[in-house]
Amino acid sequence: MNLPNSEQLPVSKLAASFGNTSATYKFYWLLGIVELVEEGETTIPKRKLFARMIANPWYTVNYFHVSFGKQDLIQQAVQTVLEQEGLTIDLKKSNLLAVLENSSLKSTQQTLQHFNKNVPHWFLSPWFGKTVSENDAAYRKRIYASSQTFENDCLYALYDDHIIINPKWVTYLQANAKVLKDFIYWNLTLFLQVRNPNVPDIANKLIRPPFRGSLTNQRKNYWDIFFKELGSVDCIFTNTPLTIDRYALDHFVPHAFVSHDLIWNLVPIDKGFNSTKSDKLPSMDAHFDGFYRLQKQAFEIVHHYNSRNKLLEEYLTLFPELNSVDQFDYGRFKEEIQPLVTIAHNNGFGYL
Incomplete structure (x- = not known):
């Protein structure tokens, strides 16, 4: 599956974000961005995105019990929030987001903040290649600085507690939101099917169905x-x-x-x-x-x-x-x- 082309934007860089993926972080990070930009937000608090990284796989983890693999902490994070906040697996997404975005529970805040260590800047790695002499800390610092001038037409600018979507990308994201979400779920299905080879119907376990079929x-x-x-x-x-x-x-x-x-x-x-x-x-x-x-x-x-x-x-x-x-x-x-x-x-x- 390919992304819609654009003569003005490096769409290949966006597609390459899923090139070397050992966990589901990037899928859910981009999904959160697309959802919020579709709603009209372009300056987005990181906590809102981290909340969606928990809320979007909520049903996949808690109801369908799909395995994300040993290296992936999203599954563990979802289960931790479920237990620590005393929530139910069938909680509406809007209510779950409200809890995640406003919780004063220290364990929930730490769970969300954990994603800030690597996800926001590593997602931009296709736009900013790492040099041989750079260590991880220097690389992270350079991506933050370079992104703030939208160098290489990167998708967003990174700041300590928020991101700003590159104005050049806003129209593209909004106009192609459905295709982008399909692209994310298609790649996520391929990723999870490898880790769950005997589990049926992975594609239909990525989102909560609107209703259960009548018997x-x-x-x-x-x-x-x-x-x-x-x-x-x-x-x-x-x-x-x-x-x-x-x-x-x-x-x-x-x-x-x-x-x-x-x-x-x-x-x-x-x-x-x-x-x-x-x-x-x-x-x-x-x-x-x-x-x-x-x-x-x-x-x-x-x-x-x-x-x-x-x-x-x-x-x-x-x-x-x-x-x-x-x-x-x-x-x-x-x-x-x-x-x-x-x-x-x-x-x-x-x-x-």
Whole structure:
């Protein structure tokens, strides 16, 4: 993916900012700049940008548990703020920014200020190459001084507590804000996918979705058919009797990990338990057999009543040749589910 060209600006320098990246700092730093310039700000307090470096990955870290890698302190910073400020993972971004920008808590201030050590000046390195004789301190000092005259048409001028966007860049940033954000997220997806090779759908875990999809279709056109046939079954987690008007539909492997609502990962459970289960993982030893049994029974019933039910096609990702319940293989199903549970646990999802 390429950035929009400009004959007046060194766009290649901006693109090169992600050339040698070992952490996510630069992605979230530029994202914060683009967001604020899009809102009309050109003289920007650093704390506002540091706050966005925490707020933008908030859901990625706390809900989806995507790993940023051992060298990256943003993940640790997000988790520290969550704990120290006593916040919730579903806090609105505007409310989170208000906390971060105004908190008097020393630990939060230190967490934000940590980003000032390297991020603001290293981002400008494509505009200001480091000489062989320079140490890091001298290089940092030179970038600060040179940027304040917008030398080499650099993106912004650096000061102790704020930056000033180069007037030459303002129109470009505002006019191409959407493309720039797509460029950032595209590069961030590539960066994180390498560090999370077995985690599905990284691209859709970078921002908080505006809403979770409804499971009404899966309930009405699949599981309700199951209950109409059997009347009642026991919850695989609580052994509570479930009926057509007394069950919740939930993801066996948490939605926060799989990021989909495919029918083969859904299971009816006790409503009360569902409200407390959160994104905890099931125990394969304690819960898989019950899950498999309900899945197989539901497939057999729905297939019997309507073999062309569209939801049955979703099993083809597990069983490419599935045409009858005889092919609903226990071992194959477990081989597909077990790695998902293991990987999710390795990424920070806890067990029930």
